[in-house]
Amino acid sequence: MSAKFRVSAVQTYNSAVTGQAGLMFRDRRFNIAEDKGVIDLSESRQKLDVIDRQIVELMKQRLEISKDVAEYKIANNKAVYDKAREEEKLKTLCACVEDDFGKRCVDELFKQIMAMSRKLQYGILEAGGYSKAAPHKAVKELEKKGCHIVYQGVPGAYSHAATLKYFGDAADCSCVSTFRAVMEAIKNGEADYAVLPLDNSTAGIVNDTYDLLREYDNYIVAEETVKIEHALVGIPGTDLSKVTRVYSHPQGLMQCGKFLNEHSSWQQISQANTAMAAQKVIKENNPKTAAIASETAAKLYGLEILEEGINDNKTNTTRFIIVSRKKCYRRDASKISIMFEIPHESGSLYTILSHMIYNDLNMTKIESRPIPEQPFEYRFFVDFEGNLADAAVENAILGIKEEAARLKILGNY
Numbered sequence: 001m002s003a004k005f006r007v008s009a010v011q012t013y014n015s016a017v018t019g020q021a022g023l024m025f026r027d028r029r030f031n032i033a034e035d036k037g038v039i040d041l042s043e044s045r046q047k048l049d050v051i052d053r054q055i056v057e058l059m060k061q062r063l064e065i066s067k068d069v070a071e072y073k074i075a076n077n078k079a080v081y082d083k084a085r086e087e088e089k090l091k092t093l094c095a096c097v098e099d100d101f102g103k104r105c106v107d108e109l110f111k112q113i114m115a116m117s118r119k120l121q122y123g124i125l126e127a128g129g130y131s132k133a134a135p136h137k138a139v140k141e142l143e144k145k146g147c148h149i150v151y152q153g154v155p156g157a158y159s160h161a162a163t164l165k166y167f168g169d170a171a172d173c174s175c176v177s178t179f180r181a182v183m184e185a186i187k188n189g190e191a192d193y194a195v196l197p198l199d200n201s202t203a204g205i206v207n208d209t210y211d212l213l214r215e216y217d218n219y220i221v222a223e224e225t226v227k228i229e230h231a232l233v234g235i236p237g238t239d240l241s242k243v244t245r246v247y248s249h250p251q252g253l254m255q256c257g258k259f260l261n262e263h264s265s266w267q268q269i270s271q272a273n274t275a276m277a278a279q280k281v282i283k284e285n286n287p288k289t290a291a292i293a294s295e296t297a298a299k300l301y302g303l304e305i306l307e308e309g310i311n312d313n314k315t316n317t318t319r320f321i322i323v324s325r326k327k328c329y330r331r332d333a334s335k336i337s338i339m340f341e342i343p344h345e346s347g348s349l350y351t352i353l354s355h356m357i358y359n360d361l362n363m364t365k366i367e368s369r370p371i372p373e374q375p376f377e378y379r380f381f382v383d384f385e386g387n388l389a390d391a392a393v394e395n396a397i398l399g400i401k402e403e404a405a406r407l408k409i410l411g412n413y
Contacts, residue, residue, distance in 0.1 A: 062113070063120055070121035074130055080121045081402045086114055115351065119358050122399045126391070136327045136388050136412060142221055147192035149173040150185045156297030157275035158226050162320035163195045166224040177272065179208045183216045186325050194218070194323040200228070201317045203251040209321070210369050210381055213410050214339055220411025221329065222322035230256055230292050230311040233278060233303040238287035240306055245269060247277035248292035256292055259310040278303055321411075329388060329412035335364070336386050336393065337410040340400060341371065341379045349380070355399040356384055359392040381410070388412045 073080060093110055094103040149167055151159040153175055163173050174191070176182055185191040196212075199205045213220070230252060234243065245267045246253075246260070252274045253260065260268065271277040277291035282301045290306060298305055342348040356363050365383040370376070386393040388409075401407045 059113070063117065066117040066120050067124065069117075070124040073121065074125060074128060079402060080118050080125065089114070111347070115354060116358075118402075119355070119395075119399060122402070123395050126395050126398050136219075136329055136409065138331045138389060139328050140331055142322075142324075142328075142330065143192075144168075147172065148190075149193045149195060150182055150191035151175055151195040152177070152179050152182050153273040154275045154279060156278060156294065156300040157273045158228065158294065158318060159195055159197060159273070159320065160275070161294070161296065162197075162224045162226045162318075165226060166195070166222065166320075166322060167193075179212055183212050183218055183323070186218045186323060187216055189325070192324065193221075195224075195320050196323060198223075198319050198321045200251055200255070200319075201315065202228075202311075202313045203254050205367055206251075207369065210367065213381075214369075214379065214408065218323045218325050219327055219409075220321045220337055220413050221324045221326075222413045223335075224320045224322065225317050226320065228255065228311060228316040228318055229294065229309060230274070231295050231298060231305050232259075232290050232307040232310055233293055233295075233298040234281060234290040234306050235285055235287060236302070236304045238290070238304070238306070242287045243290045243306070244288045246290050246292060247271050247280050249273045249277065252277070252292045255311045255313070255316055258312045259307070275300075322413075323411075331387075331389075333387050333412040334385060335383055336388065336412045337381065337383050338397075338400070339379060339381050339406075339408045339410055340404040341406040342404050344374075344377045352380075352400055352404055353382075355396040355403075358399075359396040361386055361392060361396055379406075386412075 070080070072078070090107055090110055094106050097103055097106055144167055147167075149163055149171055151157070151163050151173060153159045155175065157175075160173070160175065163171060167173070176185060179196060182194045182196060186194045196209045197206045198209050230248075232240075232243075232246070240263075243263070243266060246263075247269050248256075248271060250270045253268050253270065260266065271280060271291075274291070274293040275297045278293040278297040278301050281289050281291045282303060291303070292310070293303075295305060295308065297303075340352060342352055353363065362385045363382060364385060365381075367381040368378040369381065371379055388394070388397075397407075397409070
């Protein structure tokens with residue numbers, strides 16, 4: 001009886017009976033598989049175990065040779081990553097198999113093998129003191145005494161509050177009108193530190209700050225958080241029923257979306273920051289205008305609080321960074337921020353982030369910003385745990401520097 005006929009017969013029988021007959025069908029189907037010569041699973045696994053051990057032994061040999069390659073590159077001042085060589089190697093290896101799936105397997109396998117080989121070589125270079133990373137000076141404490149601090153906005157702004165929280169109420173500080181002016185003051189030596197908002201727990205990142213961190217050779221040396229508690233403020237004697245226009249920073253308006261939706265007829269007008277919005281209200285002296293600002297700003301400018309606690313998220317917090325022109329970091333710093341650009345091709349982001357995985361570094365944040373001169377391509381900003389003096393961090397930084405189109409260490413704090 002042919003196998004085809006036997007399958008048909010069993011299927012017919014199984015459709016007519018239930019219970020024990022169903023078990024009989026499954027047994028018969030298994031016997032048919034045996035008749036066709038299907039290899040037992042345990043036997044296949046034993047063969048795979050033998051092959052896997054052979055692969056491991058070959059990998060050990062390959063890594064030993066990779067050490068020799070690293071020594072040669074050190075002696076001849078050659079880069080670890082040779083993209084053209086690796087691409088040619090992959091092309092040659094993929095040609096050894098005929099089917100598309102096999103080519104894909106070979107490509108992915110050897111990309112990983114070569115990536116691990118590079119990581120080994122980076123470790124050898126780092127251990128030998130051949131890292132080309134720019135030095136950052138470790139200090140016990142940041143120097144605050146006699147320092148001048150600059151922030152964007154006006155007195156009463158949340159940036160002002162962050163400045164006082166980090167440097168103390170007696171801090172020698174001044175304000176400028178734009179984020180760029182803040183960075184220029186640091187660059188030109190007009191101030192020792194700058195305070196800039198980086199991101200908000202509700203509204204997300206401050207795009208301008210990220211872009212300026214890339215543009216200027218200034219460095220993050222610390223961070224401070226300020227809880228955001230917005231209030232609607234107006235001139236003395238006004239009330240909610242009279243208001244037709246409200247001023248605030250764009251994020252301030254966004255963070256009070258639910259409250260503003262209840263007053264949808266109000267005109268919403270953006271200002272450079274919340275304190276400037278409060279200033280504008282007092283200057284206009286118009287009972288129809290109000291501002292979304294802090295209660296501190298209201299008291300500072302003599303405004304009346306019309307409604308307090310109007311922000312949607314009561315735990316709303318903004319993170320501010322402390323920036324210096326000096327490449328320094330506290331010895332107890334535990335967070336690193338970097339910016340990198342990569343080729344616009346498949347797998348390039350994974351390749352860079354794999355250096356953190358390999359070195360057991362915990363990435364805590366990743367953001368992207370467009371590269372204006374390269375439409376629809378992006379640069380990445382990453383935060384991860386660590387200290388620049390850690391061997392694992394040094395190894396990861398070296399690998400990223402070699403393989404990214406551009407790398408900048410934004411700070412360790």
